[in-house]
């Protein structure tokens with residue numbers, strides 16, 4: 075007897091299987107005939123482990139237009155706008171916006187998010203707000219918080235002290251922003267400092283690293299060195315790495331083996347990278363996405379992140395990790411069927427591994443979290459970015475949506491149309 079049985083779905087690897095759930099765990103996967111408290115018929119539909127976002131800014135989300143829109147569209151104007159907003163936003167306002175975003179995420183089958191939290195201001199209201207949100211959503215959504223010194227670890231008098239205060243308050247992950255420190259040398263020193271803090275505290279480490287078009291921004295080299303020095307491989311990630319787009323190929327041929335040796339991961343954020351980078355160029359205009367396929371060929375884990383939704387840096391977004399993968403697939407030219415399938419894996423399993431999520435997966439004993447999509451397979455899911463018919467978090471159905479087919483009024487044509495194919 076199962077509490078919940080998801081019948082006849084197609085798993086991302088193409089296997090057709092029933093999934094039997096007891097309590098908050100997957101109890102069995104295969105052809106299952108047992109009774110169940112509730113049955114979800116997923117025949118012909120894709121049943122996937124939940125989507126995972128390893129890079130987000132939940133303290134800023136859903137604030138688009140506050141205090142005004144980003145007129146230049148640049149990263150630097152976004153940082154400046156956020157600098158104003160973070161000092162006028164109340165804890166309650168940030169909690170309310172973040173909880174609304176988490177509702178969107180759940181409806182999209184996005185059940186784990188790593189969010190960077192700005193630790194720059196002495197009031198640390200963003201940290202207070204995100205700790206409250208983490209507590210409120212804990213029953214159904216894994217929220218990891220990164221202590222993120224947005225204005226630089228050393229560029230404000232209390233930058234370092236406030237990052238440590240945030241970690242003491244219970245923030246999970248050490249952040250960083252070396253390319254925004256005053257000098258290259260201070261950027262490198264910040265990485266040595268932050269790597270030590272992560273190692274000493276036994277924490278994960280995720281750095282906004284080289285988010286610039288400057289090909290000489292080479293902080294990822296220093297980060298990889300510190301990850302290797304402290305044995306942080308498997309617990310460290312470099313986010314963005316956009317300067318790698320513009321780097322000299324000979325230098326990259328030395329850099330990638332160093333990153334691979336460290337076992338750190340990379341988190342490009344294609345919606346944001348393609349929007350913010352190259353703003354100083356005329357033509358040809360660089361698009362700023364890091365070297366995804368080249369890193370994957372070296373065995374470096376690469377996951378797609380969302381970064382922003384309706385905030386000072388980005389004016390769109392729906393909490394749909396398939397949108398993120400769809401953009402990444404285009405910009406990185408990952409159009410071979412195997413590469414498209416890998417893009418789906420990047421926003422599910424790879425991101426879960428980068429975040430070190432426990433119990434993630436579709437095997438017996440895993441946490442019973444999954445999403446049923448109106449698509450036949452992962453590549454079709456990328457093409458359609460379809461309805462999430464059901465979302466299950468730790469054994470509980472947390473979101474449902476009716477299948478939504480269009481009705482046609484055309485003589486001699488079928489009455490309903492579905493965009494699924496083959």
Ligand code: FE2
Pocket residue numbers: 129130131190282381
């Ligand atoms: Fe970011």
